[in-house]
Amino acid sequence: MMGYRAFFHGKPDAGSSRSKRAGKKSGIELAHERFKFIRLFFVLSIAALLVLLTGFIITLGPLNISVADAYSALLARFWPDYFHVETLTSRVVWNIRFPRIVGGIMAGFGLGICGCVMQAVLKNPLASPFTLGITAGAQFGISIAAVIGVSIFGGPYFIIGNAFVCALFCSLFIIALAAIKGATSENLVLAGIAVNYFFTAISQLLKYFASDEQLRLMTNWGMGDLAAFSWANSRLLLVIFVICFPLLMSKSWDLNIMTAGDEAAKSIGVDAEKTRIFIMIVTSLLVATIVCFMGTIAFVGLVAPHMARMVIGGDHRFLIPASGVLGGLVLMSADAVGMNMIAPTIIPTGIMTSIVGVPFFMYLMMKGKRKEFWT
Amino acid sequence: MMIKLQAKEIIFGYDSNPILENVNFEIAPSRLVTIVGPNGSGKSTLIKCIDRIVSPQGGSILIDRKDVTKMNRMDVARYLSYVPQSSVRIFPTNVFDTILMGRRPHIGWLGSEGDEEKVWEVLRLLNIERLAMSNFNELSGGQQQKVLIARALVQEAEVMLLDEPTSNLDIWHQLDVMNIIRDVVKKREITAIMALHDLNLASTYSDRIIMMKKGRIVAAGNPTSVITAENIASVYRVVAAVRSISDRPMIMPLRQIKG
Numbered sequence: 076m077m078g079y080r081a082f083f084h085g086k087p088d089a090g091s092s093r094s095k096r097a098g099k100k101s102g103i104e105l106a107h108e109r110f111k112f113i114r115l116f117f118v119l120s121i122a123a124l125l126v127l128l129t130g131f132i133i134t135l136g137p138l139n140i141s142v143a144d145a146y147s148a149l150l151a152r153f154w155p156d157y158f159h160v161e162t163l164t165s166r167v168v169w170n171i172r173f174p175r176i177v178g179g180i181m182a183g184f185g186l187g188i189c190g191c192v193m194q195a196v197l198k199n200p201l202a203s204p205f206t207l208g209i210t211a212g213a214q215f216g217i218s219i220a221a222v223i224g225v226s227i228f229g230g231p232y233f234i235i236g237n238a239f240v241c242a243l244f245c246s247l248f249i250i251a252l253a254a255i256k257g258a259t260s261e262n263l264v265l266a267g268i269a270v271n272y273f274f275t276a277i278s279q280l281l282k283y284f285a286s287d288e289q290l291r292l293m294t295n296w297g298m299g300d301l302a303a304f305s306w307a308n309s310r311l312l313l314v315i316f317v318i319c320f321p322l323l324m325s326k327s328w329d330l331n332i333m334t335a336g337d338e339a340a341k342s343i344g345v346d347a348e349k350t351r352i353f354i355m356i357v358t359s360l361l362v363a364t365i366v367c368f369m370g371t372i373a374f375v376g377l378v379a380p381h382m383a384r385m386v387i388g389g390d391h392r393f394l395i396p397a398s399g400v401l402g403g404l405v406l407m408s409a410d411a412v413g414m415n416m417i418a419p420t421i422i423p424t425g426i427m428t429s430i431v432g433v434p435f436f437m438y439l440m441m442k443g444k445r446k447e448f449w450t
Numbered sequence: 451m452m453i454k455l456q457a458k459e460i461i462f463g464y465d466s467n468p469i470l471e472n473v474n475f476e477i478a479p480s481r482l483v484t485i486v487g488p489n490g491s492g493k494s495t496l497i498k499c500i501d502r503i504v505s506p507q508g509g510s511i512l513i514d515r516k517d518v519t520k521m522n523r524m525d526v527a528r529y530l531s532y533v534p535q536s537s538v539r540i541f542p543t544n545v546f547d548t549i550l551m552g553r554r555p556h557i558g559w560l561g562s563e564g565d566e567e568k569v570w571e572v573l574r575l576l577n578i579e580r581l582a583m584s585n586f587n588e589l590s591g592g593q594q595q596k597v598l599i600a601r602a603l604v605q606e607a608e609v610m611l612l613d614e615p616t617s618n619l620d621i622w623h624q625l626d627v628m629n630i631i632r633d634v635v636k637k638r639e640i641t642a643i644m645a646l647h648d649l650n651l652a653s654t655y656s657d658r659i660i661m662m663k664k665g666r667i668v669a670a671g672n673p674t675s676v677i678t679a680e681n682i683a684s685v686y687r688v689v690a691a692v693r694s695i696s697d698r699p700m701i702m703p704l705r706q707i708k709g
């Protein structure tokens with residue numbers, strides 16, 4: 076950073092004489108070029124890491140599968156003429172291990188990008204995908220289905236359908252409330268906290284009357300687990316992704332500007348309140364879908380954006396995908412540890428993300444010199 | 451392109467508490483205009499009303515004969531830029547990216563070399579090129595103010611609005627920032643309208659001064675006609691000595707008028 080002395084002696088009018096474009100790039104321009112390169116390189120390399128790690132994690136488990144076999148099994152699905160593997164390997168990879176990994180990546184990716192945009196629109200580093208009371212809403216839906224036995228959907232969606240609808244209702248209620256009162260970040264956070272307490276209280280009340288079996292059903296969901304994830308679920312999730320991700324990405328510039336405050340945003344042409352409501356609605360849809368299939372997986376959505384920000388700064392064109400990929404990496408890795416640490420016992424994903432992720436995040440916080448990383 | 455700005459019958463208030471009452475003025479192109487007045491006289495609110503950061507409850511603001519109050523926000527941003535008093539970034543952002551935000555009304559999603567070149571141009575113009583990769587939050591008050599002015603400049607609007615740009619600065623930096631504004635008004639032929647507390651700074655730099663009291667304009671014109679002992683006594687309730695230095699009235703406040 077430029078010293079005060081240098082700044083003081085710089086004449087205010089001196090800029091004009093240098094305003095003509097020099098043929099060669101100055102040192103600071105080169106530094107900026109380098110920064111842009113690092114930013115792009117980081118996003119691409121964590122994406123590559125995600126692919127590599129997927130191959131490695133597939134090999135973990137009771138049946139021995141080599142990394143090469145793992146990739147072959149996946150590629151054979153699409154190009155059966157070129158890749159061959161044993162049927163058993165293929166089945167284990169395609170039906171058992173890969174769906175869980177895909178589920179982990181999708182959930183982590185979704186929570187990562189939602190955390191990132193929520194922090195931006197709420198101008199709050201503590202915001203996470205669950206700030207709008209989505210968890211409490213989902214838990215409420217589960218409790219209704221488990222204890223009272225009432226659900227909006229039947230069959231396999233008896234419980235998760237309720238979780239989805241109630242989660243979505245809960246956050247839309249908060250958004251509507253804020254829209255009437257003025258969609259400032261303070262109003263949204265306050266309404267979120269209030270509604271969160273309300274629905275948690277009702278869930279607690281229902282718990283009070285629940286039988287042992289009903290209680291177990293409610294608690295299991297609360298831990299956040301990828302076990303329930305199947306190919307059918309992932310197709311549904313993929314559809315929601317394909318709709319939501321481009322919508323969030325299209326607002327990258329507006330999100331950059333909104334972190335400068337509502338007044339500044341308005342003066343640069345961004346309607347802060349409208350953008351905030353739009354982002355909230357898209358995020359709610361995505362998070363409610365993830366939560367109803369996998370339960371609450373805390374920490375990932377809060378921390379993945381911070382990790383990304385430490386390395387590549389605040390431009391959401393890169394920050395959103397980077398948060399998503401990092402979220403996927405963290406969730407997938409944590410789940411792999413949870414599956415294999417004390418096998419055959421599987422530790423629920425939601426617990427592992429915090430146990431594995433927190434020490435890693437602490438390490439990043441201590442290691443990162445603020446000046447270098449947080450710019 | 452030279453643009454004339456006109457405000458007609460602007461009314462604004464919070465609940466039943468009126469802040470601006472029938473404000474009218476007209477500003478010729480390429481001028482440096484300051485709005486002065488005591489605390490709570492509505493200076494900052496007027497600036498925000500012009501830029502539609504708050505929406506006036508009545509009246510119209512015409513720029514190039516188009517009504518700002520009926521434009522969509524992105525179009526407003528192409529005509530008017532705004533420099534806030536201060537800006538704290540919750541998430542650290544470097545100076546370059548902070549300034550690049552000002553290109554939003556002109557930019558495509560990918561952004562272009564041309565937009566980045568405009569940022570470098572303004573950085574060089576304000577002589578803060580070396581700060582490009584620094585964290586905005588770690589800059590001094592004067593440097594931050596320059597960055598915010600730079601952000602408004604890359605917006606390439608015809609009118610720049612500033613909300614007390616010198617309020618947190620020492621006297622060297624006050625002059626520095628005012629010189630920058632005077633220069634860009636001249637070089638880029640834009641109009642700058644700023645709310646200002648310091649009457650002597652206003653007098654030194656302004657082509658025209660608008661003096662407000664309780665949401666109304668009480669005097670407007672060149673510094674000599676507005677900065678007078680009578681106006682200061684009636685608007686600020688302060689007895690002041692007014693002397694002319696280099697043809698500009700300078701004031702020395704002497705005592706309050708009580709009762």
